[in-house]
Amino acid sequence: MTKSEVIWMNGKLVPYAEATVHFLTPAMHYGLAVFEGIRCYDTTKGPAVFRLREHLQRFINSMKILGIEAVPYDLGTLRQAVHATIRANAFESCYIRPLMYMAEGGLGLNLDNLVPAVGIAVWDWGNFLGDEGLKKGIRAMVSSFTRHHPNISMTKAKISGNYVNSVMAKTLAIRAGFDEAIMLDPEGFVAECSGENIFLVRDNTIYTPPRAIVLEGITRDAIITIARDLGYRVIEELISRDQLYSADEVFVTGTAAECVGIREIDYRTVGEGAMGPVTSALQAEFFQTVIGKGERSAEWLDYVQSGESVQVA
Ligand code: PPE
Secondary structure: OOOOOOOEOEEEEEEEHHOOOOOOHHHHHHOOEEEEEEEEEOOOEEEEOOOOOHHEEEEEHHHHHOOOOOOOOOOHHHHHHHHHHHHHOOOOOOOOEEEEEEEEOOOOOHHHOEEEEEEEEEOOOOOOOHHHHHHHOOOEOOOOOOOOOOOOOOOOEEEEHHHHHHHHHHHHHHOOOOEEEEEEEOOOOOEEEEEEEEEEEOOOEEEEEOOOOOOOOOHOOOOOOOHOOOOEEEOOOOOHHHHHHOOOOEEEEOOOOEEEEEEEEEEEEEEOOOOOOOHHHHHHHHHHHHHOOOOOHHHHHOOOOOOOOOEOO
């Protein structure tokens, strides 16, 4: 992880060391923040952000789900801010983290007394599950922690407090010697991983859990679209844990993790125990797309425009 020079804080680019918040920031006490995870890729036409508008729309939707009526910045302003932050840090490729946090208003549980603020950081971040995992596939366990109930902490919003659930599942999986945790929904069906959506392949058909119980991953949508473009049938339906055990292939998708195969689940080898042919084909097309060489690149890449350089405060 290479840290950046500047971070965008409420309309201004400030030096990294000055992008700080106070101990009594309400977001820290109750997890009252929402975030996005976005990637910018190095393409032949310069840095380009993958599906920036969709990510920013989900960012705004997360705020709405949390209950914020007056969203502090509109999508166009946030888009310009993302571009300016990448430009100012001169990254060719990077991970982008916008965060809305309840910044002021004292403590107490009424959102309407609190004032939101927004920051955007970028940094250099390689594949989340490692380069070896990308090539060979990873090992996962089904977590004893249940994924969110749709009417408790909401499944569609990237609310910071919701991520305690993911952190507990991921930490347990790593401590137990696995790479990732697969989480079941409150009914016991497969939902998603701590930070990725999940798919299985059986007889060349691709299956993934329905949207109601998971985060509507933008990579999930991209992979479904790419799979259909390549002629695969994709079915969204409930999946049981044992369907994972007997699948030909299982893979996960996410901005940080990109598209990675799972070669072993709960000490059972998945398929041949290596990245399967369908996962390979999808991963290859995904990586072509994000660097500007895929059928969908023009539609999905938002090239970082050379614009006015924003003054560092
Ligand atoms: N499910 C969860 C729970 C999740 O956090 C993510 C993204 C996804 C699915 C995939 O969504 P998308 O990125 O739109 O394809 N997880 C982000 C956070 C990772 C982190 O460790 O922080 C990410 O991949 O950026």
